[in-house]
Amino acid sequence: MSFINIGFGNMVNDDKLIAIISPDSAPAKRLISSTRDEGKVIDATQGRRTRAVLITEQGQVILSALVPETIAQRSQRTVETEFSEEST
Numbered sequence: 001m002s003f004i005n006i007g008f009g010n011m012v013n014d015d016k017l018i019a020i021i022s023p024d025s026a027p028a029k030r031l032i033s034s035t036r037d038e039g040k041v042i043d044a045t046q047g048r049r050t051r052a053v054l055i056t057e058q059g060q061v062i063l064s065a066l067v068p069e070t071i072a073q074r075s076q077r078t079v080e081t082e083f084s085e086e087s088t
Contacts, residue, residue, distance in 0.1 A: 002078045006064040006071055010044040012054060014075050019055045020068045028053055035061040 003011040021028055032053060035041050040060045048065040055061055064071060 002082055004071060004074045004078055006044055006052075006054065006062065007066045008044065008046045010064075012056075012062060014078050016056045016058070017054055017075070018057055020071050020075075021053045021055070022068055023050045023053045023063070031055075032061060032063070035059070 002014045004014050004017075006012050023029065023032065032041065032050075042060060042062045045063050045065040050063045050065065052064040052066055052068040052071055053061060054064060054071070
């Protein structure tokens, strides 16, 4: 199990993530709106602009103030670290 920092000290389990997307498209906005109505949105932006939308296996949507590229890089580093620890 590995965790990714998605900003402001908030952490997400990397193993449970399905996608990291930009919130600018109409489908992403509809996804946020519909999951907000269902009570499945976790807002981790600390009042800042939403720049990334993380989608989990359980259908929850997590909003982050970091750009998707930054989160993806952190996720990749976590995977590389785990791989190198397993091989030793």
